[in-house]
Amino acid sequence: MTNFIPIFPLAVVVYPGEVMHLHIFEPRYKQLIRECQESGKPFGIPSVLSDKLQDMGTLVEVAEIVQEYQNGELDIRARGLKVFRVLEVIKKIPEKLYSGAIVSYPDNNVDMGNRMLMQKVVHGVKELHRMLNVSKDFRKSEEELRSYDVAHHAGLSLEEEYEVLGLMEELQRQEYIRRHLEKVLPMLMEMEQLKEKVKLNGHFRNLSAFDLDIDV
Template sequence: MHYLGDHAELLVSWVSQVKCQRTIKESTRCCCEKSWRPLVSTLLPIFPLDVVLLPGVPLPLHIFEPRYKEMVTECLDQKKPFGVVRSKEEGIAEIGCTAEIMAVTKKHSDGRMDIVTEGRERFEVMQLNHERSFLRAEVLYLQDELGSAAAEKISQALKLHGEILSLAGAEPVALSEIEGSKISFHLAGSLPLDPDFKQTLLGMKSETERVEAIISYFETILPNLRRTVSVRRKSGGNGHV
């Protein structure tokens, strides 16, 4: 769910031009060091999608393929999550996030379903399993290193996030009740940012790394946003992107 509403498309159009190559290059090295602390390995239903699901971020889905109707029905019956993994030309990403089904908003007569899910736990795909109609995988659940981001860094990230919302003409979002470890995921999940950056963020091993990467990313895209708003104001528009 994007807080930018109708303004999201324009933000996407030039955010997609800003890949933040330095940030991604550096952070990719970090997430490949395999310094995770494993929780448990399990066989998880997998839903490959062209999105990056982040912990704590909602994801509405329309389920229409027979194999995924079967998968979602099983998850509902057994009250278990499924894994959302970004699909790629050569397969799927290495790191994904479990999706908990929060609600079934509509059931169609032909078995299709509209559901609302929310990201929960990150995992690493260890081995794929093709025995069922839908993909499954042996996954290793992951957790962060101990420690949290410095308060001043969180404050800086929140300030930049607020400026982006303001420039886009969107209402500010109250973040005071969000768990500290989820601040970075919420900030990234609430804006239509570059999927490559989101995937990199998903693989980072600490909240400090993620918050610093988000600050760098926001500082990269904001100059273009400010210029766009300035030009529109001068041309007689309302200034919102």
Template sequence: MTSPSAGPLTLTQLPLFPLHTVLFPGGVLPLKIFEVRYLDMIGRCQQLGAPFGVVTLTEGEEVRRRAPSAQGAEPGFVREGFHPVGVLARIEKLEKPQAGLYLVQCRGLQRFHINRREQLPHGLWTADVTLDPPEPNLPVPDHLLPARQTLERVVEGLAQQGTPDTHPVPTPHQWDDCAWLANRWAELLPLPLEMKYRLMSLDSPVLRLELVADLLDRMGLQD
């Protein structure tokens, strides 16, 4: 991976993990790794202390599969497609319960935009990407405070159930940060994958939180 000394930060040959999920900055993503292409990727990232990129699938499956072939034709693989905006993931925990299996916990970092992508012979995708700057810490406006207060009640209720280490709202809590609050709600709400992706890819944290607050109102989830 390389980066220029000035201008937007870029990474070359960033390994990608296309998934049927959306990783948000600050979010926690558990993964069960058993495909050779990803065992190798995770092993290298862990060894180098380097991130990988999580992108959202638009076509194909998470596990590489053979495609039906015409009679006499060489079998190929099912096509994989994914959105052009993703999020860097940093490995926080890695366990090896048995040969050929990794249990990994990752944390979302900052967003990136794909400039060029390539699939290697063994199936791993890599890309040259431009990193977005970290999202600014913007205080929650007064008209969006109900979204914060509702999430605080959700977290308090989960803590009372005795599951503070396993509930889906990662720590540290940043209640007065628009981006953090919007991202955590977008993870929790039962939204279509495409809508989650559109929320993640929005540049404005305040707009993202406003859209989330509108969804909460429509669902009757906040006062």
């Protein structure tokens, strides 16, 4: 299936099911959000990497206009719906300030994937947060968590988050994040050990001498 959607390109990756907060200040996007909110229609957020519009993005809906300012700016809550692929960008739309795109929606497997693998991923993410002294409430039980729920919290770069967006199987996404954590966690462990060594430097330490029974 293909259709036309208004687009709001951003240097972010949005996942299906994700709720994000946006401050809308540009006239073209104030118009876009107003029209989508009034009509109940969604819009697309295609990712921008290195100042270049990418092929993949996520269809989102305006969940709530949180605040309206006197100058017309808006704070909104948007919710990710499904992944799309840009087929053609329409830069100029009659009587509109914003651009649009013709998009298709690839088949995306959002089942539970491999639960044992997902448990390893969740454990790895929690260990990452422990090392970084970060607290995160996923507002779901571990059994309900999927790759999209944890991808933003696994220490991925924007480019890596975008690669996850392009994976259309839950099992592939889980495996991608697991491999990433396998690389990152040992490095953080070394950093923790180094930090402890640095803390000891310059301090008096109570060390027992090693008793050598040496014949002279």
